[in-house]
Amino acid sequence: MKLYIKNMVCSRCKMVVKSLFENMGVITLSVELGVVELENDIQEYQKQELREKLLAIGFDLIDDKKSKTVEKIKTLIIDLVQNKNNDLKINLSDYISQELHQDYNTLSNLFSEVENTTIEKYFMNQKIEKVKELIIYDELSLSEIAYSLNYSSVSHLSNQFKKITGFSPTYFKNLKSIKRRQIEDL
Numbered sequence: 657m658k659l660y661i662k663n664m665v666c667s668r669c670k671m672v673v674k675s676l677f678e679n680m681g682v683i684t685l686s687v688e689l690g691v692v693e694l695e696n697d698i699q700e701y702q703k704q705e706l707r708e709k710l711l712a713i714g715f716d717l718i719d720d721k722k723s724k725t726v727e728k729i730k731t732l733i734i735d736l737v738q739n740k741n742n743d744l745k746i747n748l749s750d751y752i753s754q755e756l757h758q759d760y761n762t763l764s765n766l767f768s769e770v771e772n773t774t775i776e777k778y779f780m781n782q783k784i785e786k787v788k789e790l791i792i793y794d795e796l797s798l799s800e801i802a803y804s805l806n807y808s809s810v811s812h813l814s815n816q817f818k819k820i821t822g823f824s825p826t827y828f829k830n831l832k833s834i835k836r837r838q839i840e841d842l
Contacts, residue, residue: 657694659703660718661710662727664690665734669715676709690731726770728756729763730778737782737805748779784820787813791829798825 664673666689674687682702683695698706707717718724732755733748746754752775753760767775783805790801798810807813817825 657697659692659694659706660724660727661690661692662716662718662723663714664731666738672713673710673715676706676713680706680709682706689735690727722766722770725756725758725763726767729767729775732756733775733779733782737779737786748776780816780820784817787817787825788821788828791825794829 661673664670670687670689673692674684677684677687677692677694680702682698685693685695687693703717710716718727729752732752736748736751749760749764752763756763764775767773767778771778786805787801790796790804791798796804798813802810802813805813807816814825817823817828821828823831
């Protein structure tokens with residue numbers, strides 16, 4: 657049995673969810689971003705208890721097909737930005753379409769309907785949050801950040817950053833009061 661879980665965006669999320677299942681005595685075969693595969697089916701009362709516990713820690717079970725598909729798209733984008741963005745050698749639309757084995761226009765329309773934003777804007781927002789993170793860490797130059805996130809140039813990164821945040825990357829770096837947004841709030 658597979659369960660789809662909303663807001664799983666990182667390896668820590670996987671650890672927390674896996675621990676929650678273990679504490680409930682539910683045996684998992686695998687815990688991946690957004691998907692938990694169980695050894696056995698669970699009863700409806702267990703599912704409800706699981707939902708309540710997940711909600712208490714910022715997650716949720718996804719039951720309908722549309723939400724599952726949207727969550728898969730979000731998980732692909734988050735994983736792409738956080739872990740392998742510079743490895744992408746094809747268009748985002750082709751990547752998502754290939755990974756989900758569905759027509760991109762259908763996926764794009766569904767995503768926009770459910771999330772009230774486009775896949776491209778969601779992707780840009782994820783990248784800008786990653787840029788903010790890397791700027792705050794202060795370990796990479798802007799040029800290195802641009803390269804690591806697959807921007808064509810520092811200028812492109814700077815223009816997109818300013819368009820979304822209203823600040824240049826340098827100005828943002830000098831602001832101490834601006835906090836980053838959580839991935840699930842984008």
